[in-house]
Amino acid sequence: MKHMRLLAAFAAAMLLTxxxxxGGSESPAAADGYDVDLTQLSSSMVYGQVYxxxxxxxxxxxxxxxxxxxxxxxKDEQTGKEYFAVLIADATACCSQxxxxxxxxxxxxxxxxxxVGKEITVTGxxxxxxxxxxxxxxxxDAEILPxxxxxxxxxxxLSWS
Amino acid sequence: xxxxxxxxxxxxxYDFVRNAVIVGLLISLCASLLGVTLVLKRFSFIGDxxxxxxxxxIAVSSVLTFGLRAIGSETTGRLAEVLSENNHTVIVLxxxxxxxxLLLRTGQNTRIKGDAAVAMISVGSLAIGYLLMNxxxxxxxxSGDVCSTLFGSTSILTxxxxxxxxxxxxxxxxxxxxxxxxxxxxxxxxxxxxTRASGVNAGLYNLMIAIITxxxxxxxxNLVGSLLISALIIFPALSAMRIxxxxxxxxxxxxxxxxxxxxxxxxxxxLYSTPVGSTIxxxxxxxxxxxxxxSMFRKGR
Numbered sequence: 001m002k003h004m005r006l007l008a009a010f011a012a013a014m015l016l017t018x019x020x021x022x023g024g025s026e027s028p029a030a031a032d033g034y035d036v037d038l039t040q041l042s043s044s045m046v047y048g049q050v051y052x053x054x055x056x057x058x059x060x061x062x063x064x065x066x067x068x069x070x071x072x073x074x075k076d077e078q079t080g081k082e083y084f085a086v087l088i089a090d091a092t093a094c095c096s097q098x099x100x101x102x103x104x105x106x107x108x109x110x111x112x113x114x115x116v117g118k119e120i121t122v123t124g125x126x127x128x129x130x131x132x133x134x135x136x137x138x139x140x141d142a143e144i145l146p147x148x149x150x151x152x153x154x155x156x157x158l159s160w161s
Numbered sequence: 162x163x164x165x166x167x168x169x170x171x172x173x174x175y176d177f178v179r180n181a182v183i184v185g186l187l188i189s190l191c192a193s194l195l196g197v198t199l200v201l202k203r204f205s206f207i208g209d210x211x212x213x214x215x216x217x218x219i220a221v222s223s224v225l226t227f228g229l230r231a232i233g234s235e236t237t238g239r240l241a242e243v244l245s246e247n248n249h250t251v252i253v254l255x256x257x258x259x260x261x262x263l264l265l266r267t268g269q270n271t272r273i274k275g276d277a278a279v280a281m282i283s284v285g286s287l288a289i290g291y292l293l294m295n296x297x298x299x300x301x302x303x304s305g306d307v308c309s310t311l312f313g314s315t316s317i318l319t320x321x322x323x324x325x326x327x328x329x330x331x332x333x334x335x336x337x338x339x340x341x342x343x344x345x346x347x348x349x350x351x352x353x354x355x356t357r358a359s360g361v362n363a364g365l366y367n368l369m370i371a372i373i374t375x376x377x378x379x380x381x382x383n384l385v386g387s388l389l390i391s392a393l394i395i396f397p398a399l400s401a402m403r404i405x406x407x408x409x410x411x412x413x414x415x416x417x418x419x420x421x422x423x424x425x426x427x428x429x430x431x432l433y434s435t436p437v438g439s440t441i442x443x444x445x446x447x448x449x450x451x452x453x454x455x456s457m458f459r460k461g462r
Contacts, residue, residue, distance in 0.1 A: 041172075043434040048177045048318030055321065 035063035057128035068121045071114045101142035121145040180320040185423045187332040188381050193419030194339045196398035198350045208394040210283040211378045212387035217286030218256040220293040222249035261371035312386040385438030396445035403456040
């Protein structure tokens with residue numbers, strides 16, 4: 001009987017826990033006019049937030065995003081399509097999340113872009129598209145913000161997908 | 162300090178952080194309950210063995226998903242989606258439970274005994290898992306996939322609402338089983354022969370313990386990864402045993418330590434960007450050292 005009472009109390013606690021967690025995603029609004037400011041988060045948090053943006057893309061569409069990471073460039077030789085992205089490594093440094101961006105206007109690579117591997121801050125409007133089975137996120141009408149004392153350590157070409 | 166507290170408060174407004182904390186606390190609570198029994202029954206390494214089996218099963222499921230997608234039909238595509246959407250649990254859970262039952266039978270007229278069987282299944286699954294992941298990669302970042310599965314990486318911060326519900330249901334089942342069968346588990350843990358002699362089906366309860374252990378291992382993989390699961394199971398129990406002597410006292414103390422270390426570990430890791438699994442285990446080690454010192458101090462007096 002005592003065990004049953006304990007069990008009932010636990011089940012009630014679990015129900016309350018379940019009520020507190022919604023199925024969709026919810027992020028607090030960031031300051032400085034951005035809806036999502038990844039530059040204000042620790043790297044673990046950035047990883048979790050970007051993962052959430054990839055998996056719940058629909059709820060972020062059109063939101064103004066600011067992010068900081070290393071610049072990456074990839075050209076698909078078959079289609080000739082060019083991809084530009086910001087990569088963010090996680091705490092264990094074995095995984096990284098990337099968000100593609102499309103700069104405003106008609107910029108040309110490499111003249112209008114930083115070195116591959118340079119740490120940059122990018123802002124833009126969130127959008128997403130599907131290719132095969134994967135969902136890709138991108139920032140449209142993006143701008144690379146002026147350097148805020150960030151490092152330019154790596155010039156090795158990074159790959160991303 | 163106040164700045165860190167306000168940062169923490171800000172982070173806790175994120176859904177995925179709240180999910181991580183809820184799941185982390187539930188998993189640690191479940192693991193600690195079973196931990197006491199497993200340590201006392203000299204099954205500390207069964208957690209390690211089963212977690213490696215789960216790693217191998219994830220690799221098998223990933224290959225299966227890859228194959229189903231490659232076929233290209235609508236039905237196989239849908240099946241592949243089902244597999245990947247529930248983190249391969251449909252395949253991983255039954256395989257891990259099967260391994261748990263096989264390992265438990267090692268003491269009963271089998272040719273390969275106890276620790277040898279655990280070691281064999283453990284390293285065998287790890288090797289086959291890595292081999293499959295390497296030959297049939299599910300993404301371009303194999304080292305990332307392996308690292309994420311072995312060390313948990315930040316996967317606890319990537320849980321969806323459905324993961325929280327699945328984890329909560331599993332936690333309710335595990336805790337309910339432990340509470341309802343507490344007396345039987347206590348009897349089987351301390352004196353299996355006497356339990357058998359008094360007419361209780363000890364084999365059935367051992368099987369139940371093995372299945373619950375397998376369930377805990379599978380749900381824990383998101384938190385600390387397959388290499389560190391054993392720590393989640395054994396450290397709180399060992400710490401509690403340093404200072405307490407009664408089974409009930411050790412179980413309760415172990416649960417409190419485990420939940421405290423998991424909560425502290427998760428919060429430290431999101432504040433200071435350290436790997437979640439390793440931070441939780443480091444907190445467990447710290448508590449173990451403190452309790453060992455307390456025990457030495459008590460004996461000294």
